[in-house]
Amino acid sequence: MGKLTKNQKLVLSKIEVGRMYTFKEASVVIKEITTTMFDASVDMDVRLGIDPRKANQMIRGVVSLPHGLGKRVRVLALVTPDQEGFARNAGADYVGLNEYIEKIKNGWTDVDVIIAHPSVMGRVGILGKILGPRGLMPNPKSGTVANDVSTAVKEVKQGKIDFRVDKGGIVHTSIGRISFTPEQICDNAKEFMATLLKVRPAVVRGIYIKSVYLSSTMSPSLRVDSKSVDGD
Numbered sequence: 001m002g003k004l005t006k007n008q009k010l011v012l013s014k015i016e017v018g019r020m021y022t023f024k025e026a027s028v029v030i031k032e033i034t035t036t037m038f039d040a041s042v043d044m045d046v047r048l049g050i051d052p053r054k055a056n057q058m059i060r061g062v063v064s065l066p067h068g069l070g071k072r073v074r075v076l077a078l079v080t081p082d083q084e085g086f087a088r089n090a091g092a093d094y095v096g097l098n099e100y101i102e103k104i105k106n107g108w109t110d111v112d113v114i115i116a117h118p119s120v121m122g123r124v125g126i127l128g129k130i131l132g133p134r135g136l137m138p139n140p141k142s143g144t145v146a147n148d149v150s151t152a153v154k155e156v157k158q159g160k161i162d163f164r165v166d167k168g169g170i171v172h173t174s175i176g177r178i179s180f181t182p183e184q185i186c187d188n189a190k191e192f193m194a195t196l197l198k199v200r201p202a203v204v205r206g207i208y209i210k211s212v213y214l215s216s217t218m219s220p221s222l223r224v225d226s227k228s229v230d231g232d
Contacts, residue, residue, distance in 0.1 A: 022224070026224045027214075043217075046172075052166070057203060059199055060141055065175060077096075080117065087115075118147060178217075193212070
């Protein structure tokens with residue numbers, strides 16, 4: 001292991017080894033230990049006491065963060081011509097159908113979220129092998145297949161995110177930017193945790209939230225006490 005730089009030593013000096021922080025405390029410290037010259041992403045990793053191989057324990061959901069993500073979310077709306085105006089007015093960056101289906105077939109996936117009207121899913125279904133692995137395939141469970149495309153686009157633009165557990169039983173998500181105030185980071189983190197608790201499968205027994213970590217781009221992680229979601 002190479003020698004730590006002066007900056008790295010300073011960052012580590014601000015972290016109490018073995019300490020479990022409250023959400024409020026971690027939201028303050030994460031800003032103090034982030035030294036990037038850009039507006040770093042603030043991320044959460046939550047290890048769950050579930051078996052993701054079982055269909056009745058597959059965690060997936062959506063949450064609207066009270067302070068948004070702090071970044072531009074590029075949205076593609078796949079709709080019929082009569083719905084294009086509504087999607088554009090709602091803020092969709094790309095709107096259309098056949099031309100975007102062809103672009104995606106040819107490898108274009110330069111978007112963050114794809115929202116589709118149910119009536120076009122028959123044509124969108126052929127893109128599953130391309131969009132699925134990238135987490136871009138429209139899905140009713142995540143709210144990205146919607147009759148009201150206009151509302152769906154607005155919600156995504158305002159900070160609605162889709163999350164799902166990975167094969168290791170961990171949910172990873174971004175909850176904002178380091179330029180947020182500690183209060184904004186804390187609010188978003190607590191809202192995400194509250195939503196995770198709501199989608200707990202009834203079949204899960206024992207410890208559901210095993211561990212929670214807060215980090216930012218290129219920063220060390222802070223362990224957070226999941227019980228502090230109801231307090232400071």
